[in-house]
Amino acid sequence: MTVANLSVVRESPAEAAIEVTGVNHVYHGREGEVAxxxxxSLNVNAGRFVxxxxxxxxxxxxxxxxxxGLRHQTSGTIHIQGRPIxxxxxxRVGVVFQEASLFPWLTALDNIEFxxxxxxxxxxxxxxxxxxxxxxxxxxxxxARYPHxxxxxxxxxxxxxxxxxxxxxxxxxxxxxxxxxxxxxxxMGHELLRIWSQTAKxxxxxxxxxxxxxxxxxxxxxxxxxxxxxxxxxPVPLPRPRxxxxxxxxTFGRLRDRIWQQIRKGA
Amino acid sequence: MTRPSPTTVRWxxxxxxxxxxxxxxxxxxxxxxxxxxxxxTLAALFSERQEYASALLVTLYEVALAMLIACGAGILVGAxxxxxxxxxxxxxxxxxxxxxxxxxxxxPIFTAWLGIGSESKIAFAGVYGFFPVxxxxxxxxxxxxxQLLLAARGMGATVPQQIARVIIPASIPTVLTGLRLxxxxxxxxxxxxxxxxxxxxxxxxxxxxxxxxxxxxxxxAILTILVLSVLFDAIxxxxxxxxxxxxxxxxxxxxxxxxxxxLAAPAPAG
Numbered sequence: 001m002t003v004a005n006l007s008v009v010r011e012s013p014a015e016a017a018i019e020v021t022g023v024n025h026v027y028h029g030r031e032g033e034v035a036x037x038x039x040x041s042l043n044v045n046a047g048r049f050v051x052x053x054x055x056x057x058x059x060x061x062x063x064x065x066x067x068x069g070l071r072h073q074t075s076g077t078i079h080i081q082g083r084p085i086x087x088x089x090x091x092r093v094g095v096v097f098q099e100a101s102l103f104p105w106l107t108a109l110d111n112i113e114f115x116x117x118x119x120x121x122x123x124x125x126x127x128x129x130x131x132x133x134x135x136x137x138x139x140x141x142x143x144a145r146y147p148h149x150x151x152x153x154x155x156x157x158x159x160x161x162x163x164x165x166x167x168x169x170x171x172x173x174x175x176x177x178x179x180x181x182x183x184x185x186x187x188m189g190h191e192l193l194r195i196w197s198q199t200a201k202x203x204x205x206x207x208x209x210x211x212x213x214x215x216x217x218x219x220x221x222x223x224x225x226x227x228x229x230x231x232x233x234x235p236v237p238l239p240r241p242r243x244x245x246x247x248x249x250x251t252f253g254r255l256r257d258r259i260w261q262q263i264r265k266g267a
Numbered sequence: 268m269t270r271p272s273p274t275t276v277r278w279x280x281x282x283x284x285x286x287x288x289x290x291x292x293x294x295x296x297x298x299x300x301x302x303x304x305x306x307x308t309l310a311a312l313f314s315e316r317q318e319y320a321s322a323l324l325v326t327l328y329e330v331a332l333a334m335l336i337a338c339g340a341g342i343l344v345g346a347x348x349x350x351x352x353x354x355x356x357x358x359x360x361x362x363x364x365x366x367x368x369x370x371x372x373x374x375p376i377f378t379a380w381l382g383i384g385s386e387s388k389i390a391f392a393g394v395y396g397f398f399p400v401x402x403x404x405x406x407x408x409x410x411x412x413x414q415l416l417l418a419a420r421g422m423g424a425t426v427p428q429q430i431a432r433v434i435i436p437a438s439i440p441t442v443l444t445g446l447r448l449x450x451x452x453x454x455x456x457x458x459x460x461x462x463x464x465x466x467x468x469x470x471x472x473x474x475x476x477x478x479x480x481x482x483x484x485x486x487x488a489i490l491t492i493l494v495l496s497v498l499f500d501a502i503x504x505x506x507x508x509x510x511x512x513x514x515x516x517x518x519x520x521x522x523x524x525x526x527x528x529x530l531a532a533p534a535p536a537g
Contacts, residue, residue, distance in 0.1 A: 105513040
């Protein structure tokens with residue numbers, strides 16, 4: 001019941017789940033036009049875990065929101081699963097936000113069911129899916145709690161469950177663990193990798209934490225300060241499953257250092 | 268020596284006030300004309316219970332209709348003003364300053380238009396209670412966390428779904444507070460209007476008995492209104508608590524310790 005009916009089969013690795021082609025974004029600020037994103041092109045193959053890092057205000061969240069169909073780029077195209085994304089499409093893309101995006105008047109279970117309720121799925125099916133997601137994120141038995149009765153880490157587990165409940169092939173995460181303390185953050189990173197390996201989603205994950213980036217990613221994309229451009233793509237050759245011990249290795253340290261150098265260069 | 272719980276203290280204060288109400292006039296410290304003893308007040312209320320009951324019915328009828336107007340119009344206008352930027356910029360400053368105007372000054376106009384019957388009271392109290400309902404509804408809608416709306420959009424919520432499933436539930440706490448304040452104001456509005464110009468209602472009884480210096484009957488009417496307002500507030504708070512379990516469930520667990528503490532530490536006998 002739990003994970004059995006999720007798509008565990010990875011699609012052929014050659015197939016790009018996300019294709020971003022020549023995306024530019026210009027917005028109108030107080031001092032006239034501001035170039036926020038400049039000529040962003042990237043492909044993310046199905047089942048990959050890609051982390052985006054960069055200085056504050058470099059437009060990484062904007063880019064993520066465009067992939068979610070929540071914001072529109074000035075020019076360029078974004079394809080998800082081979083089709084352009086123009087509006088939010090929860091069947092193709094699940095989004096997990098920074099924090100406090102759960103509805104405080106709904107229980108954990110009702111929060112997870114929310115996307116299904118929007119498209120009027122039968123009550124029975126909703127409950128079953130939501131229960132399965134709750135188990136997947138390790139919160140069995142907490143379904144009746146309201147968000148304010150859950151810890152920060154548990155709330156983000158619920159957010160992840162909500163992002164996955166429609167079984168979208170792509171999961172976009174905007175600094176989901178930024179508000180958590182260091183220990184919870186590490187645990188949640190580890191948990192996320194477990195969930196990812198069980199569900200085989202394509203993940204794009206935005207963060208400020210370099211340790212988190214190296215620990216989670218197949219590949220780290222480094223963006224420059226405004227106008228945001230992709231200045232480096234750093235593959236992470238660490239084997240999976242990742243362990244906490246890997247953080248103490250030379251490879252881990254060198255990768256983190258390289259990302260840091262790139263961010264400094266681009267800032 | 269442990270301190271008694273706030274609840275115990277509150278009840279003790281109430282009992283003390285009632286005892287003083289009886290004792291101060293009895294011992295002659297306060298003239299009975301200014302403060303008739305509690306027992307005489309209750310006796311007056313009981314002897315004229317028919318008159319008080321029919322007056323209370325009139326007042327209740329006026330309060331009910333005024334609340335309907337205040338809440339209905341308040342929520343409707345508040346939602347429009349809070350939700351539409353154009354209306355907000357045009358109307359909110361006007362409404363906010365109108366709130367500070369002593370609207371009671373308009374009551375003579377209401378009697379001129381609608382007569383001295385129930386209609387003028389309902390209209391006046393409706394306008395009086397309208398402002399807090401409208402302003403808090405507008406505030407409730409304006410202050411909704413943008414992150415929640417973004418999340419709902421990301422999950423594919425259409426605009427009507429965003430209204431029904433995010434905006435309305437998110438603004439309920441502030442709207443309920445507005446309804447409680449507005450409701451209390453309509454009671455004040457009705458009673459004040461009845462005291463100024465009228466031929467029926469509890470407020471009318473207060474001013475009629477005052478002109479013939481019948482203090483026990485004046486205080487009996489005051490007591491009736493007091494009970495009515497306190498009851499309304501208690502009901503409104505209970506509704507708020509029940510509706511907002513999602514806000515209070517955590518706190519409820521904490522306060523559930525209170526009775527246990529009260530049992531463990533009996534209040535010092537007064």
